[in-house]
Amino acid sequence: MKIKSLSTTLGCALIFAFFAAAVAETEPKYPVWPAQFTVDFDVLVPDYGKNFVKKGALYYDYKTQRARADYYDWCIPLFDGTSGGGPNLYNETCSFLMTPKGAFFISPTFPIKEDRCCYFADIPPPTPDWLKNTRYNTTEA
Numbered sequence: 001m002k003i004k005s006l007s008t009t010l011g012c013a014l015i016f017a018f019f020a021a022a023v024a025e026t027e028p029k030y031p032v033w034p035a036q037f038t039v040d041f042d043v044l045v046p047d048y049g050k051n052f053v054k055k056g057a058l059y060y061d062y063k064t065q066r067a068r069a070d071y072y073d074w075c076i077p078l079f080d081g082t083s084g085g086g087p088n089l090y091n092e093t094c095s096f097l098m099t100p101k102g103a104f105f106i107s108p109t110f111p112i113k114e115d116r117c118c119y120f121a122d123i124p125p126p127t128p129d130w131l132k133n134t135r136y137n138t139t140e141a
Contacts, residue, residue: 030131036061043074060125067098067125075107098125 043054054074060067069076075094094107103123 030129030134030136033060033062033126033128033130035063035128043071043076062125062128065100065124069096071095098123100124 038057038059040055040057043056045052054071056069056071058067058069071094073093075092076096092107094105097104097106101122103120105118105120
């Protein structure tokens with residue numbers, strides 16, 4: 001009886017270890033950004049319709065502590081709640097620049113003149129490992 005009990009215990013332990021390893025493989029390690037990169041992106045705003053897709057680019061250089069997001073044909077809606085925003089208010093090119101001295105919103109043709117260049121508090125670019133304290137939740141994009 002003792003041998004059967006021991007083999008059952010070992011069998012259960014092996015099955016548990018196998019499933020634990022399988023679960024561990026489904027949780028990928030957090031991604032680390034390169035120290036410097038450029039990437040094109042799409043801006044998707046479901047509230048403005050399923051065909052609302054605009055273009056942009058992100059320039060990131062952690063060595064110099066700078067990042068810049070350029071929105072080519074539609075600007076990020078920073079002022080939606082305060083300026084009566086909507087998709088047509090933002091049909092402008094704009095940039096969001098992060099530096100060690102502060103973050104800036106720049107849009108020379110933005111329809112609200114006082115908002116064409118705004119300074120924000122110190123908002124440096126994120127560290128390359130900024131996702132290290134997050135947990136993978138298996139949600140698909």
